Amino acid sequence: MSTTNEQFLDDFRTMSTFGATEGGGVDRQAGTAADHETRQWFGGWLARHGFNETVDQAGNQFGTVELVPGAPYVLVGSHLDSQPLAGRYDGAYGVLAAAHAAARVADDVAAGKVEPRYNLAVVNWFNEEGSRFTPSMMGSSVFTGKLALDTALATTDAAGETVSAALRNGHRQAEGSAPALTDVANYAEIHIEQGRILQEQGIQIGIVDKTWAASKYRVTVNGAQSHTGATRMEDRQDALYGAALLIAAARDLTAEFGQGLLHTSVSEMQVLPNSPVTIARQVLMNLDLRSPDEDVLARARDILAKWIGDVQERSRTDVQLELTHQWGLVAYQPEGVALGTASAEQLGFSHMNIMTVAGHDSTNMKDAVPTVMLFVPSEEGISHNEAEFTRGEDAVRGAELLTEVVRRLVRGELEAAAINND
CATH class of the missing domain: 3.30.70.360 (Alpha-Beta Plaits)
Known part of the structure; x- marks a missing residue:
């Protein structure tokens, strides 16, 4: 295994110590001390790897790298918050894979290996799980205009604490202006499947093409x-x-x-x-x-x-x-599915089109910008449970694939494919 992949797994092990439970999972519901500790660690990771950290009013945490001054961003990420007594992988794997992918592509640009059309941004969406504050996918809903910011901030948990107070009491609001939807050219996300189709069929990668109704x-x-x-x-x-x-x-x-x-x-x-x-x-x-x-x-x-x-x-x-x-059944953009497929084939990874049963932040983002959604296998399909597990080789493979996807997105290949299909 390469040094880069070993570092990814080391970072994942470190990240999993925040909110760790005795049963081998994590409990870091949105806006709790454990969630804020994880966000703070992730903010440090971003700074060490050359990203500029910002946090918007809805609590969404961004890391940006300017590659083409004034250009829109390729945005990539997932969420760090969890369900109570949850697994380590749901959401958090996707955030870390996004950060590593973006850092690798930024290094390729600096080395002259990639000619960029867009800038890069990584995101940790606030309160995707919706276990403490309802609804779920709150941060991406505000970001895409599906939920009013004031409504989100006024939402209370069972104890009566508001989202606004939970954000104030936790991770600092980083300086600078966070990206807005108008700054985003396209979006990519990788996630554990949370089912067992990939494992049962012996397939390494799922390319998400639709959501269940x-x-x-x-x-x-x-x-x-x-x-x-x-x-x-x-x-x-x-x-x-x-x-x-x-x-x-x-x-x-x-x-x-x-x-x-x-x-x-x-x-x-x-x-x-x-x-x-x-x-x-x-x-x-x-x-x-x-x-x-x-x-x-x-x-x-x-x-x-x-x-x-x-x-x-x-x-x-x-x-x-x-x-x-x-x-209803909502499709991801065909050009995004094609780009994910081409990336998997270039790397020699077996793949299949797959529907997502669970909701993800990408289900919000796909309604606003062209989106690529990827799955890696989940052992026995276990999720929202401390026993949730994805093998290291599957996690690494997913990070490698996401890197190739982000590389292609930064070069503007998604737009080129859309033009060719018109």
């Missing part, structure tokens, strides 16, 4: 608060029972379709009054439906609506669904 809901189950012992069973309007029936219905819904055509989940439950001797009057929770087929998703919504009527009748509760997020 998704519908996300905030569910409210309203019942009547009463005594857990004294209230007759036939008189109970147990919101928790209604929620349990809905949770089971959401899971059973997947059996109505072919294997792999529908993913469902219920998460982040709040039970009121959450007393050991009181039947719940209300349950709040999130419901998530995802599919690679928009027709399947539409049918799933229709079936679930009918089943909710049964839930309400059986539990004597009222169930309300509020649609919070929805998107």
Whole structure:
């Protein structure tokens, strides 16, 4: 293994010590002390490697290198924040791979090996995970204009602390002006797959060409608060029972379709009054439906609506669904897919086109600028778990591929491909 690749793995091991958990993962939710410690370390890394660090008002952390004065940036990155008791790789791998790729390409430019058309910028997006502050992908949503800055900064966690306060209390606001969307020519991101398709098929690289369709809901189950012992069973309007029936219905819904055509989940439950001797009057929770087929998703919504009527009748509760997020099958730009494919083929890496089931910052960026999204294998598909793991050789291979992608982007090959395809 080359010295460059060994340094990448050494840096990754060091980065993984911030917010490290006993189970081998990390816990550094957005704006916590562990997150800020990681950001501070990363800021030092950027400075040591010739980047100018800036932080925008939404907490997005940038490192820029000027190669062509006045030119737009090739932006590359991911996120350093994590879920609670999460793995080391989700997001953080992509940030470090982006930084190493950008540094290598900047060195190539300085050595006269690459004639640049664009400048380089690395980004650590704030609060991609959305575990402490909702919604997820917050930093890139503000950056792309999908979420108002004031709304993001006023968002509170469960303890009532705002995003604004969390940012003020942590990593310093670096001097200088951070890049804006108008400064970005194109974007690239690499991530662990968080599934096991690549591993099962023995493929080294995934070139992401589409996102799964998704519908996300905030569910409210309203019942009547009463005594857990004294209230007759036939008189109970147990919101928790209604929620349990809905949770089971959401899971059973997947059996109505072919294997792999529908993913469902219920998460982040709040039970009121959450007393050991009181039947719940209300349950709040999130419901998530995802599919690679928009027709399947539409049918799933229709079936679930009918089943909710049964839930309400059986539990004597009222169930309300509020649609919070929805998107269809959205493609990444074909020229970006082609550029990622050409880069993998040049390096001799086996590859396949793959859809992303999870949301990423690239799913925001692709709606604003041409974007390249890449995957490396995840062992057993485990993610959002301390056991999350990607082999060192896969991580290194991904960093090498991202370097080639960034090299091509900096030369303006994506725009050239788009012109040739017109």
